[in-house]
Amino acid sequence: MRVLVTGGAGFIGSNLVHALLPEFDVGVIDDLSSGSVENLHPAAWFRELDILDEGVGEAVTEFAPDFVVHLAAQASVAASLIDPERDWAVNAEGTRRIAAVARACGARRMLSASSAAVYGDPVQLPLPESARKAPLSPYGESKLTAEELLAAELAASDVDFASLRFANVYGPGQDSQGEGGVVAVFCATLVSGRVPSIFGTGAQTRDFIYVGDVVGAIMSALMTEAPLHDAGEGGPAFNISTGEQTTIETLATMLRPVAGFSGPYEHGPARKGDIENSALDPRKARDTFGWDARVPLQTGLQMTYRWFQTRG
Numbered sequence: 464m465r466v467l468v469t470g471g472a473g474f475i476g477s478n479l480v481h482a483l484l485p486e487f488d489v490g491v492i493d494d495l496s497s498g499s500v501e502n503l504h505p506a507a508w509f510r511e512l513d514i515l516d517e518g519v520g521e522a523v524t525e526f527a528p529d530f531v532v533h534l535a536a537q538a539s540v541a542a543s544l545i546d547p548e549r550d551w552a553v554n555a556e557g558t559r560r561i562a563a564v565a566r567a568c569g570a571r572r573m574l575s576a577s578s579a580a581v582y583g584d585p586v587q588l589p590l591p592e593s594a595r596k597a598p599l600s601p602y603g604e605s606k607l608t609a610e611e612l613l614a615a616e617l618a619a620s621d622v623d624f625a626s627l628r629f630a631n632v633y634g635p636g637q638d639s640q641g642e643g644g645v646v647a648v649f650c651a652t653l654v655s656g657r658v659p660s661i662f663g664t665g666a667q668t669r670d671f672i673y674v675g676d677v678v679g680a681i682m683s684a685l686m687t688e689a690p691l692h693d694a695g696e697g698g699p700a701f702n703i704s705t706g707e708q709t710t711i712e713t714l715a716t717m718l719r720p721v722a723g724f725s726g727p728y729e730h731g732p733a734r735k736g737d738i739e740n741s742a743l744d745p746r747k748a749r750d751t752f753g754w755d756a757r758v759p760l761q762t763g764l765q766m767t768y769r770w771f772q773t774r775g
């Protein structure tokens with residue numbers, strides 16, 4: 464079985480490629496814009512390509528995947544505010560093109576990474592897939608458009624498909640540079656002996672999901688016998704999340720024993736445009752393809768911190 468992973472040199476993608484390789488032939492397309500060569504598994508077929516490049520169709524046809532996992536994206540909310548055109552091109556148009564290529568090469572199923580950002584300010588917590596979509600950033604908008612274009616491209620084809628809306632993913636391999644995930648930023652800061660800064664009061668909540676659980680969700684969604692494109696309420700979309708809210712203050716407290724840090728955290732001003740609370744209801748994924756998040760936050764934080772330590 465052959466699985467193509469776009470964005471396979473990135474955080475989630477490289478974790479997925481490592482998990483897939485013992486069982487599958489794995490191909491990676493990545494332009495290395497935010498991913499890195501060190502993340503690339505040497506046993507994976509690899510083409511350094513922008514998903515918007517002309518050559519992508521030929522490369523994917525050469526690899527001839529049975530399954531496509533589309534993770535390549537402009538994944539930064541901040542960058543989407545600076546350059547919304549590029550964000551739209553990569554995330555929306557890029558997804559449409561990968562879907563067209565998946566169809567042309569006769570893939571069986573395509574999974575595409577979406578985000579909690581498609582919902583915007585939550586109207587209820589945890590949010591089901593059918594909740595109102597009101598993105599607050601160009602990134603959220605491009606991800607929502609990507610979901611629509613995926614469906615438009617594949618609805619009348621033999622390719623089954625779904626968009627997986629990831630909550631706040633954390634774990635080994637995450638980049639702490641730029642806006643990074645808060646867990647990565649806190650771990651990297653603590654490892655280097657500095658004091659992390661909490662934006663705002665710290666009372667804001669997020670739904671933190673360990674990258675190994677996200678990889679498990681992708682693998683379950685790939686392998687299920689159940690068709691995903693017509694899986695009922697909320698359309699061909701699945702939250703990949705824990706459904707639980709954790710405040711940033713709690714996260715910081717949980718990291719203390721892990722990092723051996725007893726001093727006070729710093730506090731900075733709240734970030735403009737950040738939503739206050741977030742949690743996505745994961746029950747549809749469990750009911751449809753039998754997946755549940757398994758890694759408790761404390762355990763995930765230990766594994767993540769250890770990874771940042773070994774990295775120096």
Ligand SMILES: NC(=O)c1ccc[n+]([C@@H]2O[C@H](COP(=O)([O-])OP(=O)(O)OC[C@H]3O[C@@H](n4cnc5c(N)ncnc54)[C@H](O)[C@@H]3O)[C@@H](O)[C@H]2O)c1
Nearest residue numbers: 470472473474475494495496497498513514535536576632
């Ligand atoms: N990390 C999270 O918390 C989170 C949450 C919700 C959704 N997502 C989505 O999950 C996916 C993976 O995210 P990640 O955290 O691993 O990000 P990442 O930046 O580590 O990985 C993205 C990968 O895509 C590659 N890429 C970017 N633009 C490309 C292009 N035009 N052509 C080819 N490759 C390109 C990058 O080089 C990188 O390797 C993205 O679609 C992201 O939007 C992530």
